[in-house]
Amino acid sequence: MKKPGRLLGSVSAAAFAILASSPALASGTLAGSTITNTVTVNYQVGSVAQTATSASNSFKVDRKVNVTVAETGSATTQVSPGQTAAVTTFTVTNLSNAALDFALVAAQQSGGTAAHSGTDNFDVTNVKIYVDTNNNGSYDPGTDLEVSYLDEVAADASKTVFVVADIPLSLSTGSVAGVTLTATGREGGTAGSQGAALVETTGADSANTVDTVFADGAGSSDSARDAAYSAKDDYTVLAAALTIVKSSKVISDPLNGTTNPKAIPGATIEYCISVANAAGGAGASNVAISDPLPVTVTYDSGYGIFLNGTVTSGVCNADGAAGGSYSSGTVSGTLSSVAAGATKTMRFRAVIN
Template identity: 35%
Template sequence: MSSIPLSNRKSPTLSSIRRKRFPYCALMLLSTSTPVFAAGTIAGTDIENVASATFDTAGGPVTITTNTVTIKVDELLDVAVVNTDPGDVITNPGKTGSVQSFRITNTGNGDEAFALNVDVASGGDDFDPTLQHIVIDGNNNGLYDAGVDVVYVAGANDPVIAPDQSQTVFVVTSTPLSTANGARASVGMTATAVTGAGIAGTSFAGQGQGGGNAVIGSSTAQAAANGFLVVQSASLALVKSASIADPFGGQRAVPGALVTYRLVATVSGDGALNNLVITDPIPSGSAYQAGSLTLQKSASAAVALTDAADADPGTFNGTRVAVAAGNVPAGETRTVTFKVVIQ
């Protein structure tokens, strides 16, 4: 992985640094949300214009031209931030290393460095997690890779993002040991243009890309988004076993032998696990035995399930079995069995 520059902060004395595009600032479009596009012509572009006039003389037509008028496009400072988690990120009491994902998009028209800030104590929620790190997605894969991705240090490696480009950033937190099951916490990510932020239309003379001015856009050059953590005290253990009955009365794995798979899901801790679904693909080299799917709830007897997608919670779709076990309280088990024949 390429080394991280000591400073990506943009300032009048570091104008050459701010025009670089660093490897970790590549486009990360991992969400299906509507993209936000940068504002028009790239900052620093010279728009040149020359007018002309033609008139007739005794010697023929004559054309004259004006002087060249050059207008340098100013840099518009704008940014957008979104949380890209599909929903609340599950954590547990005392857990460290809970990871939330955010995407910072430069919606201005010039390369810009952005300072990052996280708020874990915004109020109005159930608990305040502890911030461990802000981490920049160093290999641009959209996934948190501890030891590979780059820990953010304010003012030292503020991400420089090109117009229309995005940077994925991770927030890593820990959860207090005393938090109750079901408690939620809001975690806010704010990105602010290093050149400046505030009232739209404010101008910073000579600080734009290419030597022009930098002008704060409609976003105020600062944007924020929130993601949520939810405490789930209940935990799940899933254990799989198999028993074999061969055609000769033994337990050998020969063609024609019947294999019974048993999946035991045990919920422990406090509260419940909601919408538990147990799935298992049919192994290669075997064939599912139709009508063999069952579900057992704790001390109750096993109930046969149909293979079709109907009123009962079991299905076989041709390649795997699935059982929707529902909400399972801590201290209970759900056991799924099905059979295959070795081919």
């Protein structure tokens, strides 16, 4: 309990009414503020008014340490296998009634359910933390500063923090990596350096000093009243799953022509490379096909190469657009894209030597 002044030195309702007229902040009155109020007693003796008597009371506002960390948005971060600098975004808010530093740690989940219901089954690499230096809400490489703590965050102020990591290459659709960002309050200290660890005050309150009280709730991986708060986000892989099939058919031979032709020397063979992308994944782009021909066949330059053709019931259709190239015994072509659930082909012909 705060020490009373002489006579009726309690904090009056009128004094609190005056305080309430100030702008309301979630953090409340700033730590270290001095609250003073004076009580006045008027009285009479024998119907004659006497000199009023007054008494004052002052005390310092203690420091309430409170912080929250929240994932920005409500969806997983969708990534591709091999992607670099994949970003998850968090907001760190200082709900304390004093400016504080906040140490930042990004930890990887090990198994179990991630933030968005998926099961964590891989780890990201090259994990780094950045602060939104230009306050635009988006990660800007080369502009946003890599940090290990937030410096001098004012009461009621928020900072946007990015956890940036690389995604391993050999992953399938639905793979999930969970990450947890924890912010731990530190003494405000000096601008440009991280303050010391906070210590909660034990024992009785003192009216003339600023005590410290931890008031934070329990985060995703920390306890209540520990001067810290944590929140989860996750990365979910959307990959392309390509299946390649190479087929051939005899178009004609020197003896039978196109009627029941056989694969004899001089016969023309049509090759078809089909690229199928499994449904439910990501589209594949710039699908480059390279097919070295054996020395027992000769490329048919008169027919050419056809790209982005289709397949019906597993059989290549005689369609597609002319393109591709032949050089040093290798037939090459690039499919512009193969959507999830789609199949595209590259066709060309060769003659048996």
